[in-house]
Amino acid sequence: MTGNTPYAGQPTDTDPGRRANADVPELSPEQRRTLQAGLDTVVARTREYLPDEYVVGAQIVAGSDGPEGTVAVQPPIGHPVSAGLPADSDLDEGLDDDDRDEVARGLAASAALQVKQAVSDAIVPVAR
Template sequence: MNGNTPYGGLPGETAAGQRAAADVPNLSTTQKRSLHRDVSRIAAQTREFLPDEYVVDADVSSGMSGPQVTVAVRPPVGHAVSAGFTPDFEEGTEELITDTERDEVARGLAASAALQVKQAVKGSVQPTGK
């Protein structure tokens, strides 16, 4: 069964459960800067949708399949929400995360964080009108 999976390893080259070096994309310095810039843009756009009480942070880390992007929001009450994904790395593509993807992630995170607050204060706040 291990022979059917890319995680089975290659005898003498790659241990079982590890990715082969050829499978993990190597980013150029320009792509790394672009990725960090795009992630910062997602965090900034998410901050624009939310009041100052919400804490927004972003991170780029290395995962088994290459760089991993995580943007998280900590609302004033309720649970934190996050979005994590692996950008699509195609040869010759300057933009690693498109405007549409950035907008979608920022809006989704803001909406999820607002919902967390709404669920946390459910029933404890008296409505001002109907």
């Protein structure tokens, strides 16, 4: 059954269910630095929107289509939220400034919503 996957390759070359190394794009050191700089900017902007109790971090991970940047926020209570930023051919230009702001605002809002949803059951309404 795994021989039917598009990632199967030859039994001697690629394990079933895995992509061949030639199919997975690699980042040059300069592209990696550019992506990390963009991620660091998103992290800094996200921290501006949130109190210190929220933990914000970023890393470059291996995604299904190759390397991608991930920014994640762990609220003090509730589920963590994250956003993936793919490393594509336009990476040499860097991440757009408007996109960085949009991702930061979205992550901050999602993390705040997680806290609101986590504590909403514990708060007793005072009026109807």
